[in-house]
Amino acid sequence: MNSFNDLNAQRLDLQVFLDAKKSLLERNKLGQFATPSSLATDIIQETFKFVEQKNIKLLEPSIGTGSFVLSLLDSLPKDLNIDRIIGVEKDPVIGEASRDFYKNLSINLDYIVDDFTSLAPIQQVNLILANPPYVRHHYIPNKLELGIKVFDEIGIKVSGLAGLYIYFILLSHKWLENEGIACWLIPSEFLDVNYGNKLKEYLLKQVTTLKIHRFDTAQSKFSDALVSSTVIWYKNALPSKDHHINFTFGESISAPTLSKEVSSDVLLNERKWSRFPQNDVRQNVDFPTLKDYFRVSRGIATGENTFFILNKDEILERNLPLEQFRPILPRPKELKSLYITADEQGFPLLEKPLFVLDTNLEIDEIKTAYPSLYDYLQEGIDKEVHKRHLCKKRKAWYFQEQRKSSAFYCSYMGRSKESGKSPFKFLFNESKAIVNNSYLILYPLPNLEKLLCDKPHLAKEIVNKLNSLDSALMMDEGRTYGGGMQKIEPKELGNVNASFINELIAQDL
Numbered sequence: 105m106n107s108f109n110d111l112n113a114q115r116l117d118l119q120v121f122l123d124a125k126k127s128l129l130e131r132n133k134l135g136q137f138a139t140p141s142s143l144a145t146d147i148i149q150e151t152f153k154f155v156e157q158k159n160i161k162l163l164e165p166s167i168g169t170g171s172f173v174l175s176l177l178d179s180l181p182k183d184l185n186i187d188r189i190i191g192v193e194k195d196p197v198i199g200e201a202s203r204d205f206y207k208n209l210s211i212n213l214d215y216i217v218d219d220f221t222s223l224a225p226i227q228q229v230n231l232i233l234a235n236p237p238y239v240r241h242h243y244i245p246n247k248l249e250l251g252i253k254v255f256d257e258i259g260i261k262v263s264g265l266a267g268l269y270i271y272f273i274l275l276s277h278k279w280l281e282n283e284g285i286a287c288w289l290i291p292s293e294f295l296d297v298n299y300g301n302k303l304k305e306y307l308l309k310q311v312t313t314l315k316i317h318r319f320d321t322a323q324s325k326f327s328d329a330l331v332s333s334t335v336i337w338y339k340n341a342l343p344s345k346d347h348h349i350n351f352t353f354g355e356s357i358s359a360p361t362l363s364k365e366v367s368s369d370v371l372l373n374e375r376k377w378s379r380f381p382q383n384d385v386r387q388n389v390d391f392p393t394l395k396d397y398f399r400v401s402r403g404i405a406t407g408e409n410t411f412f413i414l415n416k417d418e419i420l421e422r423n424l425p426l427e428q429f430r431p432i433l434p435r436p437k438e439l440k441s442l443y444i445t446a447d448e449q450g451f452p453l454l455e456k457p458l459f460v461l462d463t464n465l466e467i468d469e470i471k472t473a474y475p476s477l478y479d480y481l482q483e484g485i486d487k488e489v490h491k492r493h494l495c496k497k498r499k500a501w502y503f504q505e506q507r508k509s510s511a512f513y514c515s516y517m518g519r520s521k522e523s524g525k526s527p528f529k530f531l532f533n534e535s536k537a538i539v540n541n542s543y544l545i546l547y548p549l550p551n552l553e554k555l556l557c558d559k560p561h562l563a564k565e566i567v568n569k570l571n572s573l574d575s576a577l578m579m580d581e582g583r584t585y586g587g588g589m590q591k592i593e594p595k596e597l598g599n600v601n602a603s604f605i606n607e608l609i610a611q612d613l
C-alpha cells in the first residue's frame with residue numbers, strides 16, 4: 105500500500121464514522137454525500153488538461169473529509185506545485201475532525217470551519233474543485249440574503265427555487281483569478297429546469313465553459329443520494345464569439361461514449377441542454393406539439409393518500425357514504441391494462457376499485473348527515489392528517505382539489521425497461537375516475553374535443569400512438585434522475601411532438 109492508499113483508507117474510515125453520526129434527513133439538509141475517491145481522481149485527471157498555471161492555489165468550498173484534496177496531491181503532475189489550499193466546511197462535526205486529520209500532514213492547507221456562502225475571498229485562487237452540497241431550496245433558510253449577495257457580486261438574479269449548489273458556483277466567481285479554472289460536480293437538473301437558467305446564462309456569458317460531462321444515470325455515482333450528476337469545467341475569461349462547449353456523456357469522463365461540440369449561440373436558445381450530446385441541434389421546423397391539442401395538468405394531491413383514498417370494502421365496512429367519495433385510479437404500476445372501462449354509473453371496472461373522499465360539506469353538516477364520516481374525520485385528526493402541509497392550506501382540511509376526469513392520463517414517472525420504449529404510459533379512460541399526482545391529466549382543448557365528438561374512435565387511436573412514441577421523442581422533453589428514473593412535467597409533456605395527431609386526422613378525412 106502506498107501512502108496515498110493508507111491516508112485515503114484512514115480518510116474513508118473517518119467518513120464512515122462521521123456519516124454514522126447522522127440520519128439521512130440530517131445529511132440531506134446539509135448535502136452531506138461523500139465524493140467517491142475514484143470519481144474525484146477521474147475529475148482531477150480531466151481538470152489537469154485545462155490547467156495552465158504551474159503553481160496551484162486551490163479552493164475547495166465544501167471540503168468535507170477532503171477526497172479532492174487527497175486525490176489532487178496523489179495525482180499531481182511533476183511540473184505542478186501546490187502553493188496553497190483553502191478548504192471550507194460548514195459542519196463543525198465534520199470540519200473539526202477533518203481539520204485534525206490534516207493537521208499532521210505537511211500540506212499547505214487552510215481548513216476553515218465556516219459557511220462558504222458567508223465568506224469574502226481570503227485570497228484569489230487559480231483552481232476550484234468542488235462537489236458542493238445538493239441542498240434543495242426549501243432547506244436554505246437565508247436564500248433571500250444569498251440572492252442579494254449573488255446579485256451584488258455578479259449581477260445575476262437567482263431563482264428562489266435554485267438549490268444551494270447554484271449559489272456556491274455564483275458566489276465563487278469573486279474567488280477565481282482571471283484565467284483560473286473551476287470544476288464542479290453538481291446535479292444534472294440545472295441543464296433543463298427553469299431555475300437552472302441563470303447558471304446557464306453565467307456559463308455562457310461570464311466565463312468560458314470548456315466541458316460539460318453528464319454521467320450515464322443508470323450508474324449513479326453516489327451510493328446514498330439518488331441524483332444524476334454532471335461535471336462542468338470553465339475558465340474565468342470572457343468567451344470568444346464563436347465559442348463551442350464540449351458536451352460528453354457516459355460512465356467515464358476520459359473515455360465518454362458520446363461527445364459533441366455545441367456552439368454558445370445554439371445553447372442560448374436551447375432550454376434543454378441535456379439533449380446534448382445525444383441529440384442534434386433542434387431544427388426550427390414548425391411542428392404541432394401536445395399543447396396544441398391538450399391542456400396538461402397534474403393529478404390531484406390529496407395530502408395523505410392512505411387516509412383519503414379507500415377501497416370499496418373499507419368504505420362499506422366503515423359504513424361511509426359512497427356518495428361523498430369519487431372514484432380514483434390506483435397508481436400506474438398497479439393497473440393491469442391501459443384501457444379503463446366503466447360500468448353504467450361510470451365507475452371503473454377494476455378488481456379493487458378505489459375512492460377518494462370528495463365532499464364539500466362543512467363539518468357540522470357532516471356530523472348531522474353522516475356520523476360515520478364524521479368519526480372517520482376525527483380519526484384523521486387523531487392521526488394529525490389535518491396538520492399535513494397540503495391539508496393545512498385548505499378551507500376545510502379534508503376538502504380535495506377539484507379536477508374533472510379525462511379520457512387521457514399519463515404516468516408521470518417510470519423506468520424504461522426496453523430500449524426504445526418510452527417509460528411513460530398513457531391510459532385511455534372511459535370511466536369518471538380521477539387520478540392522483542402520480543399521473544398527468546391531458547384535457548382535450550376545444551379543437552380536439554370537437555373532433556373527438558365527431559369521431560370518438562380517434563381517442564383510442566391517439567392513446568395507442570402516444571404509447572408507441574419513440575422514447576427519444578419523449579425523453580427529449582422529460583428528465584432523467586439517478587438510477588435511470590425518468591420524469592416528465594406538465595409543461596414538458598405539452599412540448600412533445602404531436603405531428604401524429606395531424607396525421608391521424610388527415611388519414612381519417
Ligand SMILES: C[S@@+](CC[C@H](N)C(=O)[O-])C[C@H]1O[C@@H](n2cnc3c(N)ncnc32)[C@H](O)[C@@H]1O
Pocket residue numbers: 134135136137138139165166167168169170171172192193194195198218219220221234235236237238
Ligand atoms: C457533497 S459533500 C462534498 C464532500 C467532499 N467533497 C468530501 O470529499 O468529503 C458537501 C459538503 O459540503 C458541506 N457543506 C454544506 N453546506 C455548506 C456550506 N454552506 N459551506 C461549506 N460547506 C458546506 C457539507 O457538510 C458536506 O461536507
